Amino acid sequence: MVTVSMNVNGEKRTASVAPETTLLKLLRESFNLTGAKLGCDVGDCGACTVIVDGKLVNSCLMLAPQAEGREVLTIEGLATQDRLHPIQKVFEDKGSLQCGFCGPGVIMSAKALLDQNPNPSVQEIRDGLAGNLCRCTGYSKMIEAIQTIARERTA
């Protein structure tokens, strides 16, 4: 077992896990943050997407000890007690999620994209979501939602 500690959603968290534990398992099983999902376990589907030190990461491909001492942001860290994150708000308004399983990953990708590029083109949004698979929606309402936020922010 190894002891890992990191900053998760602004809070210092520590756990003792087997060395082969992935960051995803650590978040879900040790920290009870089940927003990031296990979809494929090989980094193809993006359901496990989280942000580590400002960069998008497939948490199923990162070992927990690799996140030692780093800043991890998960879907649970976006909203506050009384306010949804603007991306969550607009995804809700536009009905961008159906079964919702890909949602947390998609929203994290959208956040990373908008942090880097406040006014992305449709192609840039598509590229930004390229690592996230969705089987229900066909992506169009997600793209529409991200465009809406970009318009509101730059207006």
Added chain:
Amino acid sequence: MATDTKTKTTALVDAEQLLRVPSAAPLVPFPVDVQVPDAARQTPAVGQRATRPDCRLHGLGQTKYIDDMYLPGMLFAKIKRAGVASARIISVDTSEAEMTPGVMAVVTGKDIPCNSFGPSLKDQPVLADERVFYAGDGVAAVAAVTEQIAADAIEKIKVEYEELTPVLDPLESLKLETPGVHAPSANIYGHKIIKKGDIEKGFAASDHIFEASFRTQMVEHVPLEPHSSLAQWDANGRLTVHSTLGRITLGRADIARTLGIPMSRIRVVATVVGGNFGGKNEITTEPVIALLSKKTGRPVKCTFTRPEEFYASTTRHPLIMDYKTGVTKDGKILARKIRLVLDGGAYCSWSETTLGKACILSAGPYQIDNLVAEAFVVYTNKTMTGAMRGFGAPQVCFAYESHMDDMAKALNIDPLEFRLKNVLSEGSLSPTSQTLHSVVVRESLLQAAQRFGWKPKTAPEAEGAFA
């Protein structure tokens, strides 16, 4: 109409004659001009923007899917898959797996009280005990304190097989001399035939006869959420199963049958499903984890890996579709003969529903007076095929529309015009002679053509290339 009734009644004044007439409801005219209320006035919700009530929790990452549930003391189960398409099981040695630290229980097919289930035919074992019918069959299962220990333990289970020659080609399986996948049962386990008009007469009157064969492949639903289920028993001997099942009542019946306990002792809880598309319509590992939970006295969860989703869950039926169509030289379809062969895989699952729907829809939305459509579903030693969006409709649509395009090209008729000459209209009879209402194929085609600016590539000519 009222006077009509009166005349008829007075014509039958003779009492004796009246008694001979079978009693029938009198012809009373109903008020026919029914007032249809304006939906928007009737309810203020119509036309309003609605947000999905579950969308907020999805976006917050707070929706609890089955795999997000972690109960105190919960164990993780893994299934040992056969990996061979057809075999006789000689022995299953689980001793080494049982000795592994962290492994709490192991079950094999022999432990299942009633080892068969299925939505229609009960031809599927929960875990294979004597025979393996396809590579994704489970042969044993392990419950351990971590998923990793369970995954390592199933590698330690030794299964000795006598491998048999698998039946892989549905056309081979269709032949009577091919050995039965589920011998002594025949390989053809579902058949449907639809006949309308006189097919021979129709072909004889046709100027051209076109024949074509189409094939579609096996398709997996790939829901983003893999199959998952969680079982626990309470102190009163009642079983609670949380599962990604779409049909919980059917699932409950199958769990009751396989475990040999009354349905009243079983509670199946379906929570939010992360994509179903028809692939989560029947039980998979539920009876196995229920047994593992019973053996250990702990909650047990089993979540499929992504590879298991592909080889151990249901898929869309591959179809082999042979079409023969007789057409007049000006493009009117007179007769059509269709043969469909559905690759049913190792078990029936929802094959009967798929077979029926594919057969009924195989003629397409076209008025064909002389029709024979025959469909077979056969067993092969492959991943089982079952329900998937459309139940066979997308496969036959691919065939009949490709066939229409090929014929239009050969006849040198614009493909849109060729379709318009043959589409169903209000009051047309379906292949099963059902009167069809609200038929707007023509309008839909014309509107679509107008919207995307369809222009015929070839001038519509009555005299085709084969005339």
